Amino acid sequence: MNDLSADWPAPAKINRFLHITGRRPDGYHTLQTLFQFAEPIDWLDFTVTADGVIRREGGMPGLAPTADLAVRAAGVLQSRARVAAGVRIHIRKGIPAGGGLGGGSSDAATTLVALNVLWGCGLASATLEELGLELGADVPVFVRGQSVWAEGIGEQLTPMDADRPWLVVLDPGVSVTTGAVFNDPKLTRHTERITMSRFNALALRNDCEATVRRLHPPVAAAIDALSAYGPTRLTGTGGCLFAWFGDRALAERAKKGVSAYGTAWVSRASNRSPLLGRLKTS
Numbered sequence: 001m002n003d004l005s006a007d008w009p010a011p012a013k014i015n016r017f018l019h020i021t022g023r024r025p026d027g028y029h030t031l032q033t034l035f036q037f038a039e040p041i042d043w044l045d046f047t048v049t050a051d052g053v054i055r056r057e058g059g060m061p062g063l064a065p066t067a068d069l070a071v072r073a074a075g076v077l078q079s080r081a082r083v084a085a086g087v088r089i090h091i092r093k094g095i096p097a098g099g100g101l102g103g104g105s106s107d108a109a110t111t112l113v114a115l116n117v118l119w120g121c122g123l124a125s126a127t128l129e130e131l132g133l134e135l136g137a138d139v140p141v142f143v144r145g146q147s148v149w150a151e152g153i154g155e156q157l158t159p160m161d162a163d164r165p166w167l168v169v170l171d172p173g174v175s176v177t178t179g180a181v182f183n184d185p186k187l188t189r190h191t192e193r194i195t196m197s198r199f200n201a202l203a204l205r206n207d208c209e210a211t212v213r214r215l216h217p218p219v220a221a222a223i224d225a226l227s228a229y230g231p232t233r234l235t236g237t238g239g240c241l242f243a244w245f246g247d248r249a250l251a252e253r254a255k256k257g258v259s260a261y262g263t264a265w266v267s268r269a270s271n272r273s274p275l276l277g278r279l280k281t282s
């Protein structure tokens with residue numbers, strides 16, 4: 001494998017806040033949220049092959065290659081750009097699945113961006129975002145690789161650089177089904193829309209939190225434990241959560257303090273995905 005094809009990062013995302021502002025006639029909920037990037041990170045290696053077949057190695061245990069969003073992303077790009085070559089995708093998972101950290105979406109985006117280069121497709125980033133949206137609401141954010149204010153069901157993106165606190169991301173090991181949260185009759189669905197200038201992490205919340213707390217007591221316990229150290233929010237529809245701090249030492253202290261509640265990572269919230277840096281060196 002040459003250097004060009006190895007070590008493409010697929011970072012996690014966090015939702016600094018998440019408001020549900022309404023419901024469309026098709027049942028999908030409209031949101032307002034601010035996405036930033038953080039650790040943990042998945043790493044992908046690509047080996048271009050001549051036979052046109054898309055293969056996957058590693059990845060999420062128990063997930064069939066045909067269901068893997070990275071494999072599906074490669075397939076979408078291959079047919080859109082009429083690529084004759086194939087690829088072997090090796091995935092080293094760092095991001096827990098189904099936790100609201102967007103690992104599957106991030107793997108899909110990294111695959112689109114990397115193979116666009118390695119297969120020589122030459123598609124514009126906006127086109128890759130469009131292809132990504134077919135795979136999941138969060139994929140375009142990862143393709144763009146820049147922190148964004150998102151509206152609609154996540155397809156209306158406006159770049160927004162936010163503050164960059166130190167984070168503890170905590171995975172209580174609970175997989176939350178997004179559909180179950182959005183179907184909860186008690187979910188807060190009509191939060192008033194706000195303008196970007198009103199972003200204030202302390203004052204804003206994640207509207208899914210009350211539902212997730214009720215459906216998953218271990219997540220509620222983890223939120224309570226981490227809240228003792230710093231302001232804490234759920235990311236996406238959970239079950240992962242994060243707290244933010246003014247410096248790294250405080251974050252490391254909190255990480256130690258919540259070790260009984262799950263796996264935790266310390267990193268700085270980022271407005272740029274490491275994928276963009278990797279793209280520059282390709």
Ligand SMILES: C[C@@](CO)(OP(=O)(O)O)[C@H](O)COP(=O)(O)OP(=O)(O)OC[C@H]1O[C@@H](n2ccc(N)nc2=O)[C@H](O)[C@@H]1O
Pocket residue numbers: 015027028029030031099100101102136137138153154178179180182235236237238
């Ligand atoms: C809400 C976010 C924020 O990042 O949650 P996380 O997935 O990150 O936790 C995402 O936009 C999630 O989008 P996505 O990941 O594509 O959602 P899916 O799993 O496909 O949605 C499963 C089901 O949830 C409901 N759903 C989903 C998104 C939405 N805006 N409104 C909905 O009502 C629909 O019933 C849908 O069939």
Ligand SMILES: Nc1ncnc2c1ncn2[C@@H]1O[C@H](COP(=O)(O)OP(=O)(O)O)[C@@H](O)[C@H]1O
Pocket residue numbers: 059060063067068069070096097098099100101102103104105106107108236238
């Ligand atoms: N490469 C992948 N990594 C993780 N999950 C994947 C991948 N491809 C498909 N999936 C599926 O997507 C689901 C949601 O994964 P993920 O994006 O990590 O969750 P969330 O949207 O809650 O952050 C997983 O439960 C899994 O079935």
